[in-house]
Amino acid sequence: MANQRAKLTWTEDQIPVSGQFDDPYYSLQNGLEETRHVFLAGNDLPARFVPGFRIAELGFGTGLNLLTAWSAWEASGQTTPLHFTSFEAYPMAPDDMARALACFPELAPWADRFLAHWTGAACTLETLQFEMVQGDARQTLPRWNGVADGWFLDGFSPAKNPELWGAELMQQVADHTVSGGTAATYTAAGFVRRGLAEAGFTVTRSPGFGRKRHMTRAVRA
Numbered sequence: 147m148a149n150q151r152a153k154l155t156w157t158e159d160q161i162p163v164s165g166q167f168d169d170p171y172y173s174l175q176n177g178l179e180e181t182r183h184v185f186l187a188g189n190d191l192p193a194r195f196v197p198g199f200r201i202a203e204l205g206f207g208t209g210l211n212l213l214t215a216w217s218a219w220e221a222s223g224q225t226t227p228l229h230f231t232s233f234e235a236y237p238m239a240p241d242d243m244a245r246a247l248a249c250f251p252e253l254a255p256w257a258d259r260f261l262a263h264w265t266g267a268a269c270t271l272e273t274l275q276f277e278m279v280q281g282d283a284r285q286t287l288p289r290w291n292g293v294a295d296g297w298f299l300d301g302f303s304p305a306k307n308p309e310l311w312g313a314e315l316m317q318q319v320a321d322h323t324v325s326g327g328t329a330a331t332y333t334a335a336g337f338v339r340r341g342l343a344e345a346g347f348t349v350t351r352s353p354g355f356g357r358k359r360h361m362t363r364a365v366r367a
């Protein structure tokens with residue numbers, strides 16, 4: 147399954163929907179605000195940003211989460227690179243990323259800079275050290291040598307993409323998180339929360355974005 151391109155359809159609002167998983171890439175209500183609520187605030191960002199901070203992500207998709215985090219990193223005054231590693235099995239074509247990201251004009255300065263340098267693997271800019279690890283995260287994450295201070299767990303919904311939320315993968319997430327590090331996700335599915343708890347995270351439910359009642363925040367002991 148590795149190295150296959152994402153298959154997409156588009157809503158009238160230009161939100162990409164996965165043909166492989168029959169699920170939109172982000173909230174139909176407001177993807178940017180969802181990312182800020184779930185992944186930034188869910189990991190206590192930007193408050194925890196310090197030079198050398200490392201974010202890792204399951205599911206790169208359009209790059210919306212990356213660009214939202216990177217723009218917050220710069221806005222918080224950081225001048226060294228944010229380290230961001232994302233695991234992705236079905237990379238999107240850059241033209242599709244650009245089409246999706248055009249809906250978020252606020253992010254245009256970061257989207258333009260990123261897409262101008264992005265060749266499909268690693269990408270180094272003054273304030274960003276980015277790497278996409280291609281392939282099924284169940285195979286690639288166990289081989290990853292890095293660790294993260296904060297995780298963005300952003301697979302498609304657990305009902306449609308259960309392989310990205312299983313207990314073994316949550317253990318791998320924990321094993322690749324520093325002590326005191328965090329993870330956040332939009333879902334509050336019981337099996338995901340249990341998997342994170344069994345892997346060594348202290349897990350809490352907090353208010354979700356938009357129509358979602360709950361989301362999940364996790365802190366590694």
Ligand SMILES: C[S@@+](CC[C@H](N)C(=O)[O-])C[C@H]1O[C@@H](n2cnc3c(N)ncnc32)[C@H](O)[C@@H]1O
Pocket residue numbers: 152170171172204205206207208209210211212233234235236237281282283284300301302307309310
């Ligand atoms: C909800 S989308 C991610 C949205 C993204 N974070 C963004 O900012 O646009 C979920 C992503 O997980 C990827 N994915 C699904 N199963 C995977 C797997 N087993 N390993 C790695 N990536 C996977 C999909 O291809 C998709 O890009």
